Amino acid sequence: MGEKGKIVFGLAVFVILVTYPFWSRLAASGEAEAARPELDYPADASVCVEDTPFMTANHMDLLNQWRDSVVRDGVLEYTAASGETYQMSLTQTCLDCHDNRDEFCTRCHDYANVTPTCWECHTTPGGGS
């Protein structure tokens, strides 16, 4: 029977370790969640190529679609849901309004913990890195 204490102790340690993610989260729930980033939207452009909720959720897919369209198919113009046409260009079209990459793109990408590789090659208008 001398082993009983050790077994119970070992089981207790095991259960505590396995459930650590759950109870640590419960303990921290009182604290505020990481604040959503304040994004610096362009002041002079009231509308993006599509509406804001769509762009927030799908801009990465839209950009991939633009990339394939321009590079592979040579199609340069995008017709938005509104009927407006835009040149499909990250540097020319997107960054023409969003001229604040650090306060817009990077701030939200840091919050979402994603690291897109766009800027390893693409530049801001005027050749800025």
Next chain:
Amino acid sequence: MEKKSRREFLKETTAAALGLGATLPVVTTACSGSAEGHAGAVSEDQWAMVIDLEGAQRADVQEACVAACEGAHNLPRIDDPAEKIRWIWDEEYQHVFPDQVHDHMPEALRTAPVLVLCNHCTNPPCVRVCPTQATWKRDEDGIVMMDMHRCIGCRYCMAACPYGSRSFNWRDPRPFIETDSDGNFLSDFPTRTRGVVEKCNFCAERLRDGLQPACVEKANQVPGAEGVMAFGNLSDPESDVSRILRSERTISRRVALGTGPNVFYVV
């Protein structure tokens, strides 16, 4: 179910086979019709370049070409020959045209500098070997393009190209790219990243805007070198390149390999 005799079974099978045979010509005609329709959509257009061998040996012309290309495409300047990134550069005559050189040729002619760049071949071996189709020949204008998004850096294309027209980014090129006083690159052209292969794109981004390639434009602006380089569409009989190819004696690099280079040299 009624049991069929062997005779009936054979009769029905034969009839069915004949019926199928009769429809085959119709099916093949329909297929070939659509194939022709597709072939008709592929353009015959092919951009090509003609370089005056003698005129383009001038150092100032070559420097103008290289500088124009570097500025237009944000090329890094890396001195180590093993890591150099080159889109257009000069090479000795004996290396550019190895099958044109013989023992009795003067040294000066053998080592004369010749401008070389990607030949945008009609039958490009680099395209055949690319496992991701990161490099491909454009149907609409015959340019052999690179898609840096798809390049995985395997360098098969570099092994396949008999002209050494491709360069590999062994390191991040950005620290080696020329910038202006504000720290900005000279153009908006995307830089490349470590681990991709790059080469001349015949200035596809300038052609889209109706401009000539940067090297052609700048070389022809050098005083006394007007007309040293010509650029145009091979399928247009009135284009500059077609006119020169009709009237002058021209050569292209290593024709026997069957790659069909589209950069020509007036000798």
